[in-house]
Amino acid sequence: MGQVTLEINGKSVQxxxxxxxxxxxxxxxxxxxxxxxxxxxxxYGACRMCMVxxxxxxxxxxxxxxxxxxxxxxxxQTESAKVTKIRKMLVELLWPAGQQYAKKYGVTRSRFATGMxxxxxxxxxxxxxxxxxxxxxxxxxxxxxxxxxxxVDGPHATCSSCGECFSLCSGGWVVASRA
Amino acid sequence: MPSxxxxxxxxxxxxxxxxxxxxxxVWITVCTGTGCxxxxxxxxxxxxxxxIDKRGLGRQVGLRRTGCHGFCERGPLVVIEPKGICYLHAQxxxxxxxxxxxxxxxxxxxxxxxxxxxxxKRVRTAAEIPFYKHQKRILLENxxxxxATSILDYIGVGGYSALAKALNQMTPDAVIQEVxxxxxxxxxxxxxxxxxxxxxxRNASGAPKYAIVNGDEGDPGAYMDxxxxxxxxxxxLEGLIIGAYAMGATEGFIYVRQEYPLARxxxxxxxxxAREYGFLGANILGSGFDFDVTIHRGAGAFVSGESSALxxxxxxxxxxxxxxxxxxxxxxxxxKPTCLNNVETWANVPFIxxxxxxxxxxxxxxxxxGTKIFSLVGKVKNxxxxxxxxxxxxxxxxxxxxxxxxxxxxxxxxxxxxxSGGVLPEALLDLPVDFDELDKVGSMMGSGxxxxxxxxxxxxxxxxxxVNFLAHESCGKCVPCREGLRQMLTILDRIAGGxxxxxxxELLEELSEFMEMAxxxxxxxxxxxxxxxxxxxxxxxYEAHIRxxxxxxxxxxxxxxxxxxxxxxxxxxxxxxxxxCAVEAIQKIDTGAYWVLQEKCIKCGSCYTACPDKFHAVxxxxxxxxxxxxxxxxxxxxxxx
Numbered sequence: 001m002g003q004v005t006l007e008i009n010g011k012s013v014q015x016x017x018x019x020x021x022x023x024x025x026x027x028x029x030x031x032x033x034x035x036x037x038x039x040x041x042x043x044y045g046a047c048r049m050c051m052v053x054x055x056x057x058x059x060x061x062x063x064x065x066x067x068x069x070x071x072x073x074x075x076x077q078t079e080s081a082k083v084t085k086i087r088k089m090l091v092e093l094l095w096p097a098g099q100q101y102a103k104k105y106g107v108t109r110s111r112f113a114t115g116m117x118x119x120x121x122x123x124x125x126x127x128x129x130x131x132x133x134x135x136x137x138x139x140x141x142x143x144x145x146x147x148x149x150x151x152v153d154g155p156h157a158t159c160s161s162c163g164e165c166f167s168l169c170s171g172g173w174v175v176a177s178r179a
Numbered sequence: 180m181p182s183x184x185x186x187x188x189x190x191x192x193x194x195x196x197x198x199x200x201x202x203x204x205v206w207i208t209v210c211t212g213t214g215c216x217x218x219x220x221x222x223x224x225x226x227x228x229x230x231i232d233k234r235g236l237g238r239q240v241g242l243r244r245t246g247c248h249g250f251c252e253r254g255p256l257v258v259i260e261p262k263g264i265c266y267l268h269a270q271x272x273x274x275x276x277x278x279x280x281x282x283x284x285x286x287x288x289x290x291x292x293x294x295x296x297x298x299x300k301r302v303r304t305a306a307e308i309p310f311y312k313h314q315k316r317i318l319l320e321n322x323x324x325x326x327a328t329s330i331l332d333y334i335g336v337g338g339y340s341a342l343a344k345a346l347n348q349m350t351p352d353a354v355i356q357e358v359x360x361x362x363x364x365x366x367x368x369x370x371x372x373x374x375x376x377x378x379x380x381r382n383a384s385g386a387p388k389y390a391i392v393n394g395d396e397g398d399p400g401a402y403m404d405x406x407x408x409x410x411x412x413x414x415x416l417e418g419l420i421i422g423a424y425a426m427g428a429t430e431g432f433i434y435v436r437q438e439y440p441l442a443r444x445x446x447x448x449x450x451x452x453a454r455e456y457g458f459l460g461a462n463i464l465g466s467g468f469d470f471d472v473t474i475h476r477g478a479g480a481f482v483s484g485e486s487s488a489l490x491x492x493x494x495x496x497x498x499x500x501x502x503x504x505x506x507x508x509x510x511x512x513x514x515k516p517t518c519l520n521n522v523e524t525w526a527n528v529p530f531i532x533x534x535x536x537x538x539x540x541x542x543x544x545x546x547x548x549g550t551k552i553f554s555l556v557g558k559v560k561n562x563x564x565x566x567x568x569x570x571x572x573x574x575x576x577x578x579x580x581x582x583x584x585x586x587x588x589x590x591x592x593x594x595x596x597x598x599s600g601g602v603l604p605e606a607l608l609d610l611p612v613d614f615d616e617l618d619k620v621g622s623m624m625g626s627g628x629x630x631x632x633x634x635x636x637x638x639x640x641x642x643x644x645x646v647n648f649l650a651h652e653s654c655g656k657c658v659p660c661r662e663g664l665r666q667m668l669t670i671l672d673r674i675a676g677g678x679x680x681x682x683x684x685e686l687l688e689e690l691s692e693f694m695e696m697a698x699x700x701x702x703x704x705x706x707x708x709x710x711x712x713x714x715x716x717x718x719x720x721y722e723a724h725i726r727x728x729x730x731x732x733x734x735x736x737x738x739x740x741x742x743x744x745x746x747x748x749x750x751x752x753x754x755x756x757x758x759x760c761a762v763e764a765i766q767k768i769d770t771g772a773y774w775v776l777q778e779k780c781i782k783c784g785s786c787y788t789a790c791p792d793k794f795h796a797v798x799x800x801x802x803x804x805x806x807x808x809x810x811x812x813x814x815x816x817x818x819x820x
Binding site for chain 2: 043044045046047048049051062063064067068069082085086089090093094111112113114120121123140142143144145146147
């Protein structure tokens with residue numbers, strides 16, 4: 001794998017081709033907030049917390065850094081005005097999930113009456129069960145605003161009660177739904 | 180079964196077919212499109228069939244059950260060829276008269292002809308009806324001439340000759356160049372150049388390559404793609420085969436949504452017949468090109484129309500958009516180069532190949548060429564499917580073709596582009612309809628839905644309808660789209676319910692901007708458009724809801740109440756309103772007058788509709804706010820009789 005040089009927040013960074021901006025930033029010591037990222041799982045791109053502003057050939061664009069691959073000559077801003085605006089709104093919309101970033105982005109309360117108590121639908125439980133445990137005991141039920149993680153029930157239930165998904169869930173929703 | 184191996188075979192088959200058709204001097208064409216079927220067109224066609232049998236006219240009179248003619252408002256439609264006499268609202272009881280006068284005789288049944296309200300004259304043919312006269316019907320033209328299930332009918336009108344031309348006389352590259360030069364832009368919404376897409380797919384490495392028809396038309400009020408697949412499936416299929424040849428695809432899919440069973444049936448029949456005749460399969464028309472097509476039945480989610488979600492669905496996964504930053508033309512279905520185009524885009528291809536890019540470029544505006552089919556619906560006199568050249572103004576579509584609004588109603592706005600589009604006000608009626616112009620004013624072409632709204636439509640309610648639709652039809656994966664829509668819906672519910680707050684409009688605008696920046700796919704990015712455009716052009720309506728707790732259109736039920744204007748009510752009162760009321764909220768009091776008990780009223784509007792036009796005594800009035808300050812039972816002294 002070849003190496004590419006890109007710029008993250010004005011600092012020149014070397015990265016091996018094929019990795020994502022998020023990975024490159026992490027190894028360069030730049031922290032990008034995430035909610036649905038987990039090194040063991042395929043990038044998911046759902047929480048949008050890791051969005052960054054990139055500049056390529058004079059054109060800027062907002063992308064999810066967990067998915068966008070590094071490119072030669074790319075210039076990345078991880079805390080631009082647009083990016084912080086997005087993160088601020090995300091923290092508000094997910095409230096109380098994602099509170100760990102509230103202080104950083106100056107959110108003290110949400111202007112919205114938010115949906116599911118503690119679940120941001122990051123999908124870590126569902127994806128871990130499918131990708132790492134290969135047991136597909138969890139799935140997403142419904143779509144749109146009705147979407148929520150659920151346990152496959154009935155004769156096709158495959159949950160072995162390993163409990164590994166509990167620790168992945170920051171809001172404890174998985175535990176609550178089993179009760 | 181004649182297998183067509185060469186272009187000459189095809190030409191012979193066409194000559195034979197035309198000769199066979201000519202043998203019958205008169206053809207009765209009954210529109211059996213979805214609209215006309217709802218009016219009972221199937222029964223009408225059966226009636227004609229048995230009438231022909233009964234009179235023993237099987238050799239002289241032919242019957243064709245065709246796809247949608249477009250003028251759905253006046254269905255069932257019957258056209259008697261070759262004279263082209265067009266009957267509207269034809270009923271089974273009219274069959275003997277039509278047979279006697281028009282089919283066997285040389286007369287017309289005047290009462291079934293179109294009445295031109297301006298001139299007061301009846302016109303005989305479709306071409307003279309203003310609804311058709313101002314259109315430019317290319318894709319829809321053959322719908323009237325062929326039976327959707329008959330491949331011979333399609334061959335008779337020149338079908339598959341473009342395929343023969345492409346395979347025998349053109350290199351794949353020449354086909355791509357022609358489509359590129361024609362500047363055919365995707366009819367599904369985004370308007371991306373089809374030729375460029377094909378070229379990228381062709382140049383991408385990997386095999387096999389796939390070509391896909393996106394028939395997941397899900398916009399409320401839109402049925403263009405449905406009518407093409409139902410009425411002329413071979414034209415879509417021919418376009419697909421030509422495209423596959425150009426880009427080097429060997430396998431194709433037609434994705435048809437679950438809700439379109441007839442489109443699926445007809446597309447399947449088209450594939451089966453095409454395979455029998457040698458237009459699909461190995462060595463098509465002796466060219467050495469192999470291609471075959473499978474139908475994929477959608478499982479009923481609006482978001483599956485998004486291209487990467489559609490590809491996921493065909494793979495057997497949940498129809499959710501792919502988050503990756505790679506083009507489908509490079510890594511699509513099963514990781515292979517894939518090209519997706521909308522039904523209407525594919526249907527344009529045979530015409531471009533046959534008539535050339537210059538012909539196609541002669542229609543339209545600088546950057547939008549050709550024609551576009553719109554489904555013109557809502558508060559318009561002539562609703563139906565219309566095909567117009569790009570660049571025609573909204574005013575021409577709505578007033579010349581659509582005949583304007585029903586009597587006495589004032590135009591308020593037109594919604595184009597479905598849930599991803601916007602609503603445009605009267606001031607923009609002279610806007611030329613093309614991809615870029617619609618984009619500039621905050622709407623979009625979309626797949627071609629066009630919903631006309633009159634003064635009784637509330638823009639807050641309209642925005643709420645679309646946001647509610649999207650909130651339930653989004654996949655719900657990414658936070659901005661899912662949570663953004665959830666909050667938009669809450670805010671709009673609040674405003675429509677009279678609970679709006681200062682700052683709500685600004686909050687909606689902030690959410691709109693955020694969703695456009697942060698959402699994962701095009702559905703989420705464009706989801707705020709109905710809200711944004713309605714705030715942009717109808718901000719005063721939002722303000723009236725919030726500040727005055729008043730719905731100017733009288734549509735938001737929480738903000739209106741039904742009242743009986745005693746000065747207008749008949750003497751003695753006819754009682755139609757009370758009879759129509761399902762909850763007994765309209766009661767007669769001692770004086771003999773009727774009164775609406777607001778406490779009981781569920782605001783269904785039945786009384787409003789039931790009150791005879793000559794009295795027009797039931798009216799919508801703003802709720803006197805706050806409601807609890809007003810007596811819930813009628814106070815007799817207030818009545819003025």
